[in-house]
Amino acid sequence: MDVLERGSGEFFATHDPEEARQFFLQKDKSLVAKVMTVKEAVERFVQDSDYIAIGGFGANRVPVAICHEILRQGRKNLGFLGHTSTHDFQILCAGEAIDRCDIAYIIGLEARGLSPNARRYMESGRVRVTENSNYTLSMRIKAAAMGVPFLVSRNLMGSDTFAKSASAVVTCPFTGHRVVLHPAIYPDVAAIHVHEADVYGNCRLRGITVSDLDLARAAKRLIITAERLLPAEEIRRDPSLTAIPYYLVDAVCEVPYGSYPGCMPYEYFSDEPHLREWLEAEEDPERLRAFLERTIYSVSDFSEYIERQGGIARMMELRRMELLIGQEGCQDG
Amino acid sequence: MDVLERGSGEFFATHDPEEARQFFLQKDKSLVAKVMTVKEAVERFVQDSDYIAIGGFGANRVPVAICHEILRQGRKNLGFLGHTSTHDFQILCAGEAIDRCDIAYIIGLEARGLSPNARRYMESGRVRVTENSNYTLSMRIKAAAMGVPFLVSRNLMGSDTFAKSASAVVTCPFTGHRVVLHPAIYPDVAAIHVHEADVYGNCRLRGITVSDLDLARAAKRLIITAERLLPAEEIRRDPSLTAIPYYLVDAVCEVPYGSYPGCMPYEYFSDEPHLREWLEAEEDPERLRAFLERTIYSVSDFSEYIERQGGIARMMELRRMELLIGQEGCQDG
Amino acid sequence: MADYNIMELMICAASRLLEDRSTISVGTGAPCAAAMLAQKTHAPNLVIFFEAGGVAPILPLMPISVGDSRTFYRGVMASGMCDIMETCQRGLVDYCFLGGAQIDRYGNLNSTVIGSHEHPKVRFPGSGGANDFASYCWRTMVITPQDRRRFTDRIDFITSPGYLSGGDSRERSGLPAGSGPYRVITNMAIMDFEESSKRMRVISLHPGYRLEDVQANCGFELLQADRIEETPRPAPQQLQILRTRVDPDRYIIGRG
């Protein structure tokens, strides 16, 4: 296949379906309970140097507990899939856990502004980067989920995003047009937060799915955090509602408020004051150190973090905000 | 892009995303009611020579009313996407409506045996064919749904199915391995049967989705038949349940028992005696003519067909069979 | 006389080959019966996939269609064709079962046409999902009657790939490494494929059959394993479960 142009970006994770097939061949696909603590899940399934992907989008339906625990366990030299990654990326940069990154959207927190510390970290030269767009990363994940080495699209071409990507432009053998191919990414490990899971890892989620259905299939190892465990019988009662099947999953962690301080659709809204507190603490490295000590390093687990953030009372406020969407202030009927 | 090998199969529908973009640019995407009869939908949206695709799988969740109406209106020279097509294909062959076909699985009715008439029709030399596998056709639909000219996979290679396909083998520019590319298919029109739709065409369905989510997106024109209309407000109440959004849809036809004599998950089981009657009638062309006259040509619409097949009483029997799945005979708890 | 018919023996033999905790794609008919039997005997954790989207159902009765409601009854997921095929392509599915009108010495299968493709003498349904499963699943199993026309020296059309022209030709074609035909189960014997040539080889004879019977009903020369086993008779427990809880209406075993 003649390559007309090739981006100079590096490959930070496996893109070869043959290698992935050998991995998946030996992966246990049997129906066994996988419930464990976040601590145990990170100990067993996240290793130094792994290439990691975090589900959700922005600070919405993100497995924050996993990110905290990665800091507490001091994981280093992680590769990262930066697919509109906001608060999760901010946390991992605060822990200096990343040394290479596929970028589509990083260091920002959307309308909230940019993370001063993530920006410093990314400008420090300590992180190797490959550029992508969001859809390019979606496709790279989907290619892995499909078990193929690449997918094709019509974006990127002509841009510097392409020039610094790992993608390649070729001529379509059917139409004669220029198209761009994006190599697969099989993350070593992914963490996804869902509404409900049974003990085996069968998952349900509501609201937008972002790229998580593909991500669950692409990742070699998969950690699920769930707002709630669900009786396994309920999964079998209505298999149409299952988004992620158990045989993809390595760990199931029940983590109520697990997307806090991000938003969890139909459960609780984001804690904007706390996210502002993060951005403010990041302005000064010393202050950030103290802030992290207080919110992550000195905390034993995510429940304790939730307690320190105001516990159930604060969570109930955020829950009311979420459930009042559409009823607040002025709006159309 | 160097092609190492190319199948000799013909292209029966557009595979060019540029042509499709021009079509979709002018397609009306506004939220207007599209409820109409099956007769009107076929009159307006199925033309002679169109390339047509039918949703569902085998005789499960298939828009049978549309197939009957195509016969009544005497459509000819249709191209057909034969993606485990069973009773729908049998009907269209009985009407001699097809003159070219992408084959993955045709003329059979799975465990029920082969359709004598469809087989005669396909052996008559009147139908040009291109071979595919089921997944190849799934991908060709998905490529169109994505808006790209092809998708890639690792099947077909080395087989005569490839040799008679429209696919091409190339070397992967990332791994150096041989992979096979499958050109997109944008059907001129598709018909999909769903559980519920609102008047705009927002659809819900339960059970297996087969390739219908992609098919809805790939088709230039889309006819929905639905077991039931649903208040539009109910769609907006829980957007997570929407499988097909309204802007893809051209016609919404409320057709209770619309998959009969096929199965509709959670609604009614297939009418096996009637499907056997079809296979028996097909043994002799004269008998088939009389059978078609009685069951399709002399019938004004699908409701009348249902009446002639035993009406509500028979439908209730099939409904009980469906809802007794798991409770019949011997089984595990 | 045997207290079982030959279809029962084939199903029991196929069933025995399926390991607990393995994954399998099946269609309707004998393969489905073999998988159901395995699940109810030695392989309770066998995970069954159906190509139209059914994942790990608790099968109440044999499905009529690969997409009917039984194929996802109490399943863990009701998915779609791409998800199932891609699960196979990613390498998560160990076994599949296929059949065909013709099979050659390398396990290539024909379910498309007899005669030329342009002017077929007989048209069959085509690949369906067979080419996909044969390409992707680690181990392809075939259950088919043993006769000379079916086991052919020259296959009219390769619908689904076996080992193509033998040796390493399958892997060289681009198909996933390490996958391919595993066992062929007929009414007379069980065959595997010799490791380097990839030619079909008799490894087990059913009770009452000799090697000559098998060769006489095969259109090409069969290799023979160094030691040829006798296929175990169906165990009484297998037969009882098969007859009462897998196929009580004798849809499949009635054909034996």
Place this chain on the structure above:
Amino acid sequence: MADYNIMELMICAASRLLEDRSTISVGTGAPCAAAMLAQKTHAPNLVIFFEAGGVAPILPLMPISVGDSRTFYRGVMASGMCDIMETCQRGLVDYCFLGGAQIDRYGNLNSTVIGSHEHPKVRFPGSGGANDFASYCWRTMVITPQDRRRFTDRIDFITSPGYLSGGDSRERSGLPAGSGPYRVITNMAIMDFEESSKRMRVISLHPGYRLEDVQANCGFELLQADRIEETPRPAPQQLQILRTRVDPDRYIIGRG
């Protein structure tokens, strides 16, 4: 003095460009306000998409994130990123709104780095979905402040394609035919792109601004339309709806 601020004018001008029954991808901030305002005035049937999966929501308040719960509140579908981007790629989405740290004469946008990519002076978030929208949507709109460093003669990094190096270079690159930058709305003027050269061209000046003001705040030479319009002032009805029903907390218009 004007009874509106410049942010209000920009939002009202952008809103006016959106036709009823058209489709649009928006993010947060001013573009979202413009789309909401259009929906509540002349374009009640405007269909709004959010890249993370929200389809046709009835937006209660401005979202904070392109993926928060408001982006699919009473939507017709809660979908995913591939579905949205592929809806754009198939050609179903008319408009998108983008911004950037730099824009050049061909409407190319930079939201990645200032300085070299290897050793950036400033690192920005990167493309996000911007490159995708700019590639796929028929008409890209830009809302951005007018200043010399932003409107640059030499862009440091093309994150999202405009007309690349002008002429037919966009289409020759492989990007979909007929798509590209449509309007640039600044605090001083509205620009389009001249048909054959694809160079940025002033077509409308906001009340109180002269062409020289715009050119003085632009790092490259701007073309001028044969007839340059005056941008209509926000209509009282627009302002009232914008202030009371789109952005009552003045999150966006408070910056004007």
